[in-house]
Amino acid sequence: MVKRVTQKVDSEVMIRINRRIILQLIRQKHMISRAELVKLTGLAAPTVSRIVDRLVNEEDLVRYARIGDSNGGRPPVILEFNPKEKHVLGIDLGATLIRGVLADLDAEIEMEVQLQTDKEQGYQAVVNQVVNVAEKLLSKRGLDASKVIGLGIGVPGLLDKAKGIVTFSSAFNWKNVKLKEDLEARIGMPIFVENSTRLMALGEKTYGQGKDLRNFIVVNAGHGIAAGTVVEGQLTNGGQGFSGEFGHMTVDPNSPIICDCGRKGCLEALSSGRSIALAARQNPDAAKSISELCMVSIDRIEAKTVFEACRRGDASAEAICLKAIEYLSIGVANLVHLLDPTHILIGGGLSLNRDEFWKPLTAGIRNRLMVPNREVKILPAEFKEYDTVVGSLAMVLDSILGLDIG
Amino acid sequence: MVKRVTQKVDSEVMIRINRRIILQLIRQKHMISRAELVKLTGLAAPTVSRIVDRLVNEEDLVRYARIGDSNGGRPPVILEFNPKEKHVLGIDLGATLIRGVLADLDAEIEMEVQLQTDKEQGYQAVVNQVVNVAEKLLSKRGLDASKVIGLGIGVPGLLDKAKGIVTFSSAFNWKNVKLKEDLEARIGMPIFVENSTRLMALGEKTYGQGKDLRNFIVVNAGHGIAAGTVVEGQLTNGGQGFSGEFGHMTVDPNSPIICDCGRKGCLEALSSGRSIALAARQNPDAAKSISELCMVSIDRIEAKTVFEACRRGDASAEAICLKAIEYLSIGVANLVHLLDPTHILIGGGLSLNRDEFWKPLTAGIRNRLMVPNREVKILPAEFKEYDTVVGSLAMVLDSILGLDIG
DNA sequence: GTTGATTCTTTACTTTCTGTTAGAAACCTA
DNA sequence: TAGGTTTCTAACAGAAAGTAAAGAATCAAC
Incomplete structure (x- = not known):
């Protein structure tokens, strides 16, 4: 078997790409007419x-x-993604909280279930909890699995997306x-694992602030620290799918504080x-x-x-x-x-x-940027604590709708 | 005018992409038959x-x-990029050295001219030097401009590639x-400026070590420090074309040493x-x-x-x-x-x-990587001091041959 | 040497896209 | 009601890739 080098284009690829463009637009714009699609895509009307x-x-x-409002002539037929x-x-599988949601095909959240993560009991216990959350979401609505196209789950750590194996997660050990x-x-x-x-980055890219952006970064500053990067419109996975381990960037090699990964001066530490x-607990005063x-x-x-005390x-x-x-x-400026x-x-x-977080952060970042880079806009992620969950929905929808292919 | 969202595909795009795939392969493989192209691309023989x-x-x-050797049947016609x-x-416009080369359309270097950079005399003087180098390369071979498809030039600093403006270059002020x-x-x-x-990264990607890689980084460790990153097969430019300012990553915020950019602890400093x-000159002993x-x-x-003394x-x-x-x-580990x-x-x-450079570097990088990331391969760039120049050739050829589009 | 298998290339034709042009449908304005 | 506008569709043209089969040039075996 010969290894293919690049993806050739034939009429099948052609229609797949154009189909994807149109489907993406319908999903993104929510309600859109064929006439608008013609304008946005540059495709001919019959093609659309x-x-x-x-x-x-x-x-x-x-x-x-439904039939839309006339723009001076025949009114357009408004299309929508078929719910x-x-x-x-x-599901957002966090170190302290498991958040599960049920959503329609527009990623509109219809129901939510939360659970304190019971990670001390080991892997199987967590799997049980996830299954539990999924079952609750279904049963409360009286749905069975056939009505659900898939489940996306976000995990903190390194993983092999294709195989769905979590290679290493320090949060869960x-x-x-x-x-x-x-x-x-x-x-x-x-099931789709990422x-x-x-996923935060994917969520923002698909439904949030990143919708029309080609180069942006989502920083996940929480229990741990990581980054999701979108470069030239592409969510980066890295050579082994380990991209984004921003938390293990060394920002102070002389720091005495040792990170979970065993090294000194990691951002996450x-x-x-x-x-x-x-730091607060260990400082007596x-x-x-x-x-x-x-x-x-x-x-x-x-x-x-600590922030509240602040x-x-x-x-x-x-x-x-x-x-x-x-x-x-420092870390974010390095990224930029x-x-x-x-x-x-x-x-x-x-x-x-x-403000006690945002003011010093934005000021600190700008202070550390070289002049031309200061144009960068620093914003809160749109979906806040729902970012990962929205991303996991986007991932499932992308896969199922054939939107994540070449 | 409506802003297009994504690139639609029609038969014109189709042939352009397939043409590009074939042209790329001919360029990369140097000598190749149509039969091989059929196997590598997956395109049908008549299409190729x-x-x-x-x-x-x-x-x-x-x-x-020429006619190639038979593989048991009719011998293939070997194609080559038409020199x-x-x-x-x-041209590699360095802070200390201007290196200019003349090459054929396979980026095989035919002649070289070097000049000490005279940057103290200001911008115009350097422009004159570049013109000089270009003219020498042409005149020695008795060529006129009509025989040359373009000139690519690599400059250290931030720039707007499309407009060809050097926004900021600390090396040249x-x-x-x-x-x-x-x-x-x-x-x-x-003229193409980058x-x-x-360009080092582009050179490696087109002709060097990066030929078959989808995720790699070229670190330029010289007078200054910078990085060229290829992510999912794409050379990254960044939102404003400023990507790769690796040298201004802060690796030690407590360092007293102040960088040219005015900040403390930059890798470059x-x-x-x-x-x-x-450091050597300022330490008396x-x-x-x-x-x-x-x-x-x-x-x-x-x-x-200093390395020699070492x-x-x-x-x-x-x-x-x-x-x-x-x-x-530390910086490279952060990148990884x-x-x-x-x-x-x-x-x-x-x-x-x-060894006095490579041994401690590779050891240092591996020591600072988390376990799964240690798979990364650390290699010298293939074209050594010719990397930028090879990249500048690749840039011109890409543009002229229509390989840098969609 | 001749024959048949093998590999490479071309020829003739089909399929399947998109695009063009023109016209129908449904509305607005006057 | 008539004319203009916007939206959508029908019919056809054009262009690209694909298929199948034939042709061309070699090798291998008798």
């Missing part, structure tokens, strides 16, 4: 009609929604677990929510004052608590937060210099804080 | 023949070279100079050839011992000298080199975690040193 016809009559993916009675499941296989055996539908941060909580101010016991102090004017908390944010700014994105979207738990 | 026909008879870009009497010019325009006025042929490091030379050992005056100590066993020189290399390893390339190619002046 033909493709839409097939999507409506053969593939059953699109439907005629049918089909649904998608998306997993090595080479066959998550896709194990879930497919329990849940009767196609890194949570890359200096800026993550986990590290902020740790800070721990005492934060604990008193926010009325939680010292071993219950979380990053959120907001209430606690100096020791502020010092901890500013230090962490400073390192994060390297990849020159037009936008930086920041999500994850930390991004849910207000 | 038709496209090749056009390339031979209408476009005059390919020619029948005709056409040529390309490539230029701001917003219209290099393309100014050169086109003096040299009667199309960042030197991205800690690891570049310039910084190594500076080291300067004295290196100067004596290598028999050069202190103000003539360059990075090369090779000859000078401890102070070794300390300086190891420190610089350590920072470089972020983008997960399969290969790292290292070029630039520093890479021309031997």
